[in-house]
Amino acid sequence: AQRVTQPEKLLSVFKGAPVELKCNYSYSGSPELFWYVQYSRQRLQLLLRHISRESIKGFTADLNKGETSFHLKKPFAQEEDSAMYYCALSGNSGNTPLVFGKGTRLSVIA
Amino acid sequence: DAGVTQSPTHLIKTRGQHVTLRCSPISGHKSVSWYQQVLGQGPQFIFQYYEKEERGRGNFPDRFSARQFPNYSSELNVNALLLGDSALYLCASSRRQITGELFFGEGSRLTVL
Secondary structure, eight states, X not given: OOEEEOOOSEEEEETTSOEEEOOXXXXXXXXXXXXXXXXXXXXXXXXXXXXXXXXXXXXXXXXXXXXXXXXXXXXXXOGGGOEEEEEEEEOSSTTOOOEEOOOEEEEEEO | OOOOEEXXXXXXXXXXXXXXXXXXXXXXXXXXXXEEEOTTSOOEEEEEEETTEEEEEOSOOTTEEEEEOTTSOEEEEEOSOOGGGOEEEEEEEESSSXXXXXXXXXXXXXXXX
């Protein structure tokens, strides 16, 4: 069964400090990992996916299959990064829907 | 360019009643998924429909049902409402059946009294 674990409910950092939001997963096949973000009063939206290997809004995430992790990182936090972040996993077959973690609330303090 | 739209945005029901939630996907998207989000939790998968057929079902009781129409819009129905059904119900659309790139609506907030 698929499972996504985000161990931190809340993460508070000062503006300009590095950010790391942790995500661990469990899946027997070959997973695709995603980070979704929900800013205040906005809908849930895709931030980035491991396949594209891109940096979005300064955030990056590397899939570590050995540690089954997909941590989200940003070297210098900005106030506008404050939001709810969800790690999500999708399998590569038709019967594996997108499964979300419980989310981490990032609060960037000025 | 309209995103995923859901209606109603808020509703209040009493235990035992029935509710229908509606979703219009982004134009060109043939897949619709439904998620339940309880306060403090991540979205939990309920159903996926692709090309008007059910393609996936989460661990929800038979009181939950859904369908997709020829125009790809979708309805989620919940019968015999329980207090625990109070949640935000999210609809998401995508072009393909197998993808993790979902486009979400703003949700329908259901309160069961």
